[in-house]
Amino acid sequence: MINLSKLTKELTAAGIPISGCNTAGVVWAPDGRTEIQAQPQVAAVIAAHDPTPEPPAPSMADLITALQNQIELQNQVIEELLSNG
Numbered sequence: 499m500i501n502l503s504k505l506t507k508e509l510t511a512a513g514i515p516i517s518g519c520n521t522a523g524v525v526w527a528p529d530g531r532t533e534i535q536a537q538p539q540v541a542a543v544i545a546a547h548d549p550t551p552e553p554p555a556p557s558m559a560d561l562i563t564a565l566q567n568q569i570e571l572q573n574q575v576i577e578e579l580l581s582n583g
Contacts, residue, residue, distance in 0.1 A: 499521070499549045500519070500520070500521045500522070500523055500544075500547065500549055501547070501548075501549040501550070501551060502519060502520070502521060503552070504547070504548070504549065504552065505519055505525075505543075505544070505547050505549075506518075506519060508543050508546075508547060509525065509540065509543050512539065512543050514534075514539060514540055514543065515527070515528045516528065516534070517529065517530040518530070519535075523535055523544055525540050525544070
């Protein structure tokens with residue numbers, strides 16, 4: 499199984515220029531025609547590929563809630579510091 503988005507990122511991070519890939523593990527060179535999945539460096543990236551989906555990015559509401567919680571915690575610490583002199 500191949501996660502196209504992740505494999506593309508992994509190949510790019512390895513410094514391998516590509517034009518694309520597919521779920522069968524075929525990887526095309528920048529010319530869009532030449533298959534390069536058998537090249538040792540490309541094959542190594544494919545062999546190490548983890549197809550597990552990436553977790554979804556947090557929503558704006560989740561980020562705001564997390565920031566509000568941090569502010570509340572900081573305010574509690576400040577109040578304790580002020581009351582303990």
